[in-house]
Amino acid sequence: MNVVLGVSGGIAAYKACILLRLLKESGHDVRVVPTAAALNFVGEATWEALSGHPVASGVFTDVDQVKHVRFGREADLVVVAPATADLLARAAHGRADDLLTSTLLTATCPVVFAPAMHTEMWQHPATRANVALLRERGAHVVEPDSGRLTGADTGPGRLPEPESLFVLLKGFLRHPAPLRDADPRTGADAPSVTGRRDLVGRKVVVSAGGTREPIDPVRFIGNHSSGRQGIALAAAAAARGADVTLIAAHVDAPLPAGVRVERVATTAELYDATVEAAAGADAAVLAAAPADFTPKSSSDRKLKRKGDLDLALTSTPDIAAAVGRTKRPGQVLVVFAAETHDGPEHARAKREAKNADLVVLNDVSGGAVFGSAENSVTLFDERGEVDALAHASKESVAHAIWDAVSAALP
Numbered sequence: 001m002n003v004v005l006g007v008s009g010g011i012a013a014y015k016a017c018i019l020l021r022l023l024k025e026s027g028h029d030v031r032v033v034p035t036a037a038a039l040n041f042v043g044e045a046t047w048e049a050l051s052g053h054p055v056a057s058g059v060f061t062d063v064d065q066v067k068h069v070r071f072g073r074e075a076d077l078v079v080v081a082p083a084t085a086d087l088l089a090r091a092a093h094g095r096a097d098d099l100l101t102s103t104l105l106t107a108t109c110p111v112v113f114a115p116a117m118h119t120e121m122w123q124h125p126a127t128r129a130n131v132a133l134l135r136e137r138g139a140h141v142v143e144p145d146s147g148r149l150t151g152a153d154t155g156p157g158r159l160p161e162p163e164s165l166f167v168l169l170k171g172f173l174r175h176p177a178p179l180r181d182a183d184p185r186t187g188a189d190a191p192s193v194t195g196r197r198d199l200v201g202r203k204v205v206v207s208a209g210g211t212r213e214p215i216d217p218v219r220f221i222g223n224h225s226s227g228r229q230g231i232a233l234a235a236a237a238a239a240r241g242a243d244v245t246l247i248a249a250h251v252d253a254p255l256p257a258g259v260r261v262e263r264v265a266t267t268a269e270l271y272d273a274t275v276e277a278a279a280g281a282d283a284a285v286l287a288a289a290p291a292d293f294t295p296k297s298s299s300d301r302k303l304k305r306k307g308d309l310d311l312a313l314t315s316t317p318d319i320a321a322a323v324g325r326t327k328r329p330g331q332v333l334v335v336f337a338a339e340t341h342d343g344p345e346h347a348r349a350k351r352e353a354k355n356a357d358l359v360v361l362n363d364v365s366g367g368a369v370f371g372s373a374e375n376s377v378t379l380f381d382e383r384g385e386v387d388a389l390a391h392a393s394k395e396s397v398a399h400a401i402w403d404a405v406s407a408a409l410p
């Protein structure tokens, strides 16, 4: 994939070096286009060494290559991180006074801006209007994090961590072939970038990760879920323009930038957060792995080793059934069924029992999918089996699920 990484003149330019590394390490060809101001923060040598390409800020170097038109035309994805208040203003108003803004005017691929600036600049009506204009025209403008800014001050305006930006960018990718058949020589694994924005204006809820049921202050009952499929679902929905709430139980991977995150620990907390968020959503995709059992009581002091420990367990509340019971007409509910055997019968029965629109049957026999980059799933709707993906990337599975949700939404 050809990526243009635009970097404008903010203190967070150093974080773009890590983003560049992550993109390069996953096989993408990255052209860095820094603004003149950005070069005050990180110099040309760093960008050239890390990207393997020469860099320029203006349009009057290597004029024979007509870079101001070519970079935009050849790009599969343009990401500007950090995007300063000034860069957002120039982009929103169609200025073409340097190589980065010229590239933005010629790019027809998806464009992602990751703004970073002081809270006052971010909240200024001029910046709000520029962001609104860019979003209206189809650009993806990431909500900045809230946290420590340049000095001792804190507030919204912080550039999300590069790992989180990278997870969001992966949400734009679909792999055409099963990951297992990937062949770098033929390019069979080259992902395509989705420009679909069919979830703009939709509120979606995704749950991810495994819950932990406390036995005592240091021990818990948990499961092997890494949360990666739910994270990929949240990233893909954000890439398609949705307003995403991600309810994250225990996960072992970075969360996508710009999505609303609610952290939960136990199944009871996951239940409350999911039922509440689903009530106001157009679609809920329940990919978390809640514990089905929890200790009847947990000790508030660490249990000492002494003979046998009899642990009495009780069933946890059924989250999917609760969301299905209160589902409004037009709302779409997707539930996961992780099974080791009797999958298809169980998936059909689960769809009916939970009042779900779609069941994603996940073959977890052997534990191969946990923490892996790929997944094998079968989708069941009211017609029965409608799609099967074997050894697909978790991003591709996520897009197949959103295709089905998008088709089912009124």
Ligand SMILES: Cc1cc2nc3c(=O)[nH]c(=O)nc-3n(C[C@H](O)[C@H](O)[C@H](O)COP(=O)(O)O)c2cc1C
Pocket (backbone or CB within 6 Å): 007, 008, 009, 010, 011, 012, 035, 036, 037, 038, 083, 084, 085, 086, 087, 116, 117, 118, 121, 150
């Ligand atoms: C130390 C320092 C840090 C800055 N950090 C930011 C920032 O985080 N966000 C921002 O919008 N502007 C920031 N600025 C201001 C921009 O550098 C200035 O607006 C510049 O004109 C941006 O140019 P560009 O958009 O072409 O990169 C900073 C300036 C200085 C001196």
